[in-house]
Amino acid sequence: MIFNRANATQKVRPARVELEDGKAYSPEFEDIYATRSGAYGQACHVFLSEGDIPNRWADKESFTILENGFGLGTNFLATLKAWRNDPHRSKRLNYVSLECFPVTDQEIQSLSALEVSEEAKELAKQWPPCLPGYHTLSFDEGRVRLILVFGDSMELAKKLSLSYDALFLDGFSPDKNWRMWNSELLRDLSRYAKEGATVTTWCTKGDVRRALTDAGFALEKKKGFGKKRERLFGVMKAKRTKHILRPINEVIVVGAGLAGANLAYSLTLQGINVRVVDEAAVPGAAASALPWGILHPHFTRDDSPLSKLSREGFFMTRSRLRQLEVQTGECLFKELGCLQMAHKDTIYEDWLKAVADNKPFKIPENYGLLLNRQEASQIVGLELKRGGWYFPMAGMARAGAFCRALIAASAVPYRGNTTVRSIDKKGEKWQLIGEFGEVIDEADNVVVCAATASSDLLKEPHLGLDLLPGRITLLRDTDFGDLKCPVSGEGYIAHMEDGYCGVGATYELPRTGPWTEQKAHLTNLEKLDTLLVDHLPVVVTGAYCGVRAAGSGRVPVVGASVDESRWLSVWNASEHIPQDSKCWENKGLWVLAGLGSRGLSMSVLCAEMLTSMMTGAPLPADPALIKTLAPQRYLKRQWFNGKVR
């Protein structure tokens, strides 16, 4: 199939790969991926050595490559191998690759070049389902990050957030797949090049050369590889005026729950010295003390930002848990699957219709399956009231142990039993002030991850955090012996540790007055009745309590802290709606809070996003989500509603 300019946006779907004379061939594009013998040679020659990559990453802090067209991943695998074998490699390697038609994990493993078959096995193990959006895979304890972005390159290239050192252009030939080489796309991809960044490709077409030259690359034709006579190499000459972030060397994180512990881990991976302060003796002691919590994505037919965050975040948390399990030898995650049960018949019907209409997109079976009541009951092991989405990769995670493993693995100093009363600016530094007015610590950059205490510490009354106390009722495990995986609907039921089954959880809104223990248990048992057709009489054996902090719209709050009075003075004085600006940010003061009921699925992605905002590392998510998470969004809404001036 040959694309022309009239083709609409391409939707993500699995690649069709056939074997022809031992070569992986795409019947859709009528082109070969590359020969098993030639692909590795081409990757090493055209993209690595002739792209001068090892010389340029030598002894650097980090090196970033952007690629259009992941295919079978040979360029990435060859880069990973070269990086591992190079004693002078950069400390970190970021590899961002855009792909609209992903192959499968089996194809990666069986068709990738022989020289990188070991690396291909590692990649196949982490290979994500064919879902649009961002997938971050990590290698070498997080020092190598592969950000796969599944979608139409032409759309994606307009909204990336990164600066690269090298651009690899390696799609099917322009005659077969014009969209991968058109000048608009090449211009968009060139915008993210650092000054001195290189572009390499085997393609020497006139249109491609002109587009890259117009975008600022100084090109030269060089001797080609194999049967190709020539290839292109170019260096970005255009000056870059984009705001360069001041390098960050040290950060203090206040709070060591899922938010703070994940952030400390993410920042440490970027080579930053982190210190953690918490009023509790050990990490993961407040809401994150949860012994076992459900880690699962959510299905919505509109693919809302919240749904995107929970889906992409789910994969990131799962992968980080797995990585920590290898590092610590501890069990942190049980992949039991999870059923998201429809809590009304109409919702189930709506889901059925969404599947029939492929809304918001076709859901791959290895990610989620919509099951009817009988099928769902069979998988769960108990008779359910309705069917729902079964997510086989979901399961139960040990939240508290996760926090402690993160702090231990990042080897950051943890200062427990230390309550921060306020955070004050002194010169260029932010000082943490303790209970007796003493200075606990100070740094240029402080991140508040103190859940319910965050508004006060940041002096931001309009951060929009709701405090939601909640309780899980603990029942005897043996009364639900047949339960094979957690079920979540209006409430949830799941096996926890030490012989308990958890049913929950309450949302004890402060305006509904203080809840008695009895009211909380009754509410949870009513939730249980909305899930199961029948069950044995239950014995309440205890409860787990915690206080969630939820951001407005149940979306976390992540980003630079806002000086509300400065924000208000700008907004009140302005005749037009002011553009987003850094002028009201508290420079060096940041926040990650409001994870609500989804701390497990959101904390890693939010921590990685904030790390990118602070350091300029490639953003592992759609940049539009930065606005969704912005700390000033609630203040803005209140201002528009005339509730604050």
Ligand SMILES: Cc1cc2nc3c(=O)[nH]c(=O)nc-3n(C[C@H](O)[C@H](O)[C@H](O)COP(=O)(O)OP(=O)(O)OC[C@H]3O[C@@H](n4cnc5c(N)ncnc54)[C@H](O)[C@@H]3O)c2cc1C
């Ligand atoms: C009953 C219940 C059930 C839940 N079930 C699930 C589930 O199944 N799946 C899921 O994903 N999520 C679940 N959650 C939500 C999850 O627990 C939270 O989203 C998550 O723990 C929040 O993490 P956090 O780091 O933001 O907050 P916290 O874990 O509360 O961490 C905040 C940290 O800041 C510290 N701190 C606060 N103030 C100060 C100060 N002034 N000075 C120093 N330190 C300070 C605290 O000591 C604490 O360690 C549940 C929550 C509850 C209450």
